[in-house]
Amino acid sequence: MADLQDELHTTAEVGELDPSAPPPVPLPEPEPDFSPLSDPDAAPLDRAHAILAAHPVADGYSGLPWALRHLPWYDLELGENTVDTDVPRMRRGHVGALFWALHLPEGLAGDRAVGATLEQLDLVKTVARSHPEGLRLAGTAGQVTDARNCGRIAVVLGPASAAAIGDSLAILRVLQSLGLRVLTLAGTSWASEAGLTRFGEEVVREMNRLGVLADLSGASPATISRAVTISKAPVLCTRSAARALRPHPANLPDETLAELGAARGLCLVPLTAEQTGPSVRDVADHLDHVREIAGPECVGLSGTYDSGIAHPQELGDASCYPNLIAELLHRGWTEPDLALLTWGNVQRALRSADFTAKAAQQRREPSTVRIAELDG
Numbered sequence: 001m002a003d004l005q006d007e008l009h010t011t012a013e014v015g016e017l018d019p020s021a022p023p024p025v026p027l028p029e030p031e032p033d034f035s036p037l038s039d040p041d042a043a044p045l046d047r048a049h050a051i052l053a054a055h056p057v058a059d060g061y062s063g064l065p066w067a068l069r070h071l072p073w074y075d076l077e078l079g080e081n082t083v084d085t086d087v088p089r090m091r092r093g094h095v096g097a098l099f100w101a102l103h104l105p106e107g108l109a110g111d112r113a114v115g116a117t118l119e120q121l122d123l124v125k126t127v128a129r130s131h132p133e134g135l136r137l138a139g140t141a142g143q144v145t146d147a148r149n150c151g152r153i154a155v156v157l158g159p160a161s162a163a164a165i166g167d168s169l170a171i172l173r174v175l176q177s178l179g180l181r182v183l184t185l186a187g188t189s190w191a192s193e194a195g196l197t198r199f200g201e202e203v204v205r206e207m208n209r210l211g212v213l214a215d216l217s218g219a220s221p222a223t224i225s226r227a228v229t230i231s232k233a234p235v236l237c238t239r240s241a242a243r244a245l246r247p248h249p250a251n252l253p254d255e256t257l258a259e260l261g262a263a264r265g266l267c268l269v270p271l272t273a274e275q276t277g278p279s280v281r282d283v284a285d286h287l288d289h290v291r292e293i294a295g296p297e298c299v300g301l302s303g304t305y306d307s308g309i310a311h312p313q314e315l316g317d318a319s320c321y322p323n324l325i326a327e328l329l330h331r332g333w334t335e336p337d338l339a340l341l342t343w344g345n346v347q348r349a350l351r352s353a354d355f356t357a358k359a360a361q362q363r364r365e366p367s368t369v370r371i372a373e374l375d376g
Helices: 002-010 044-054 064-068 087-092 110-129 141-149 169-177 198-210 221-230 254-262 280-294 321-330 335-363 371-375
Strands: 057-062 095-102 135-137 153-161 182-184 213-215 266-270 299-302
Touching: 044 321, 044 335, 057 266, 057 335, 064 095, 064 110, 087 095, 087 153, 095 110, 095 141, 095 335, 110 135, 110 153, 110 169, 135 141, 141 153, 141 335, 153 213, 169 198, 198 213, 198 221, 198 335, 198 371, 213 335, 221 254, 254 266, 254 280, 266 280, 266 335, 280 299, 280 321, 299 335, 321 335
Parallel strands: 057 095, 057 299, 095 153, 135 153, 153 182, 182 213, 266 299
Antiparallel strands: none
């Protein structure tokens, strides 16, 4: 018992160091947290993937609906090599939202154009609902964000051809109730080389009330200028690059780009060899130019995949966006500017359209005027 008491008395107090104990082993120093996103020395392509993981691409134009009409069977979630766009490639390209164009072949007008557009709307909804693990229909900026947060690619309906409304504001309202969010104004009697007619101006006001964005790609300078002036919501050019670099009729001259930027509109530069050039560097040149003339809040991306158009080298399908972002990083684009380019600017346009519609609906009843009453 005495031996036990002696041992207890000689035991070190709590907090005291036992001189006979071995020295503590030092813990390893935590390694610096360097990710490709924060490490300026990382390879541009690695940084591009990291940036796109945080700020995915909102692709402003896809011709997929019309391409799918000609396929007897397809599975976009498993992968479909007969088109440029499927879920696996969009995930590799970090596509978070996709505007599915409802444009029609040339020559369709009147009831045929309305019917064909309704058929395409039905097809897009069927495709999205039959691929629930990859796609989700979205009509507002909030729904686009929700789809992204759920790991889905948001499908936004539009642009559609203005011929789809058949010169009727009632049909415009029906299409909006079915999910249409973008309408292309070019190629109608009320949005011609001379500009918007009185009925055309009424169409733009009703689009503002409904939250439908105006697409001005292919429109005349007079139409663009007037639409920018009267629209309370941002206007889009869904497939327009810089005419100063490539004289394509759908590309925009510098004065129009400056006007678009001043109105906080959005120029979505297409990834097509015809409009931008044969290489990824050519596309980057156009993005540099639009950003310089119109500002970083006026530029976005438009894949234009599955539209029957050739694409630049290294940008052959929807998986290739990291190649473009890597080129822009090499040119000194910052992460904030890239975040606006890929995601932020499109979200801002959608959000502004939602706010404009809510305000307009409090001031303005649905328009019932007919084209003959204003332009007849």
